[in-house]
Amino acid sequence: MNIVNIYEVNLVILAYLPAGILATLFAPILGKIVDRLPPVLGITIISLSGALVTWLLINLENIWMFSGLLLVDLTIMISGGLFFQNLVSRITIQHRGKIIGRGEFITSLGSVIGPILGGIAWDFISPQFPFIISIFVELSLIPLYLVVVYYLLPHLAETYEIKEKNQ
Template identity: 50%
Template structure:
């Protein structure tokens, strides 16, 4: 039951990531009035590349801390960054905040991968495959829900919904990790 709850939380996290992700560039163009496509790319692209570099550092920390604490911290900070993004007033501010938001998202993913890798030594591939399946299902649902929210509630709606989902997934992960702990093959702090 713990793995099922963890997989559902994994799907919700993936859905959350893809709920707002497709709308960052459109948000820059429509809300911050940055109409030059090159400038949009210069704001958006570096944050994505740099976040991957910084996430490796967060991954080293993620291996050493309690996963529930790690999820709570990166989800809380991610929600804060998303709130700051929709309240940013310039492209530069948007890009800097997006760098931190993306870094926390990658860091959270590394915490989750750490938990997944410890569930079973024998069935590790099956576990990662099942988690990937749930993640891809979330990646399908996220943009659909984000698009519906954008069209019916306005341009900030996917981001606001993302904040609430990011915070609500913390207790789901806590329940899943606590229920998995007795059955984990490798020690989980």
């Protein structure tokens, strides 16, 4: 993907659609996995693996490898969303509305600012630079997420204790 032309962009779009559909179909399986992970471990795994897959994506030139990694990347994104929905759903009713509202505000703000800054970086620096920024943002947010989880844990209505089933 070092040289981007209209043909390759169309291939990327064609790779994105099936990967998105398959990643969405994996959501029930991901939900079961997310339920079992403690917050600190889940955040760390999701963020590190997302950054690694993004780095691999920008260094590929084979469209089939790109499509496969895109499936993995979209699956990681869905896992992150499920993880935070799981965390927020455990907050006491007294604080739940505030937390959900703030989370949606930050998500919406990122949905506006990300494409604008990514487009500027794409046009003025290089086509790979928005993805490099994404990697650094993902890695730099790990400590922030961990602090947020630390402060949210006392306000949870449910705990994250995993009980083993005796069979």
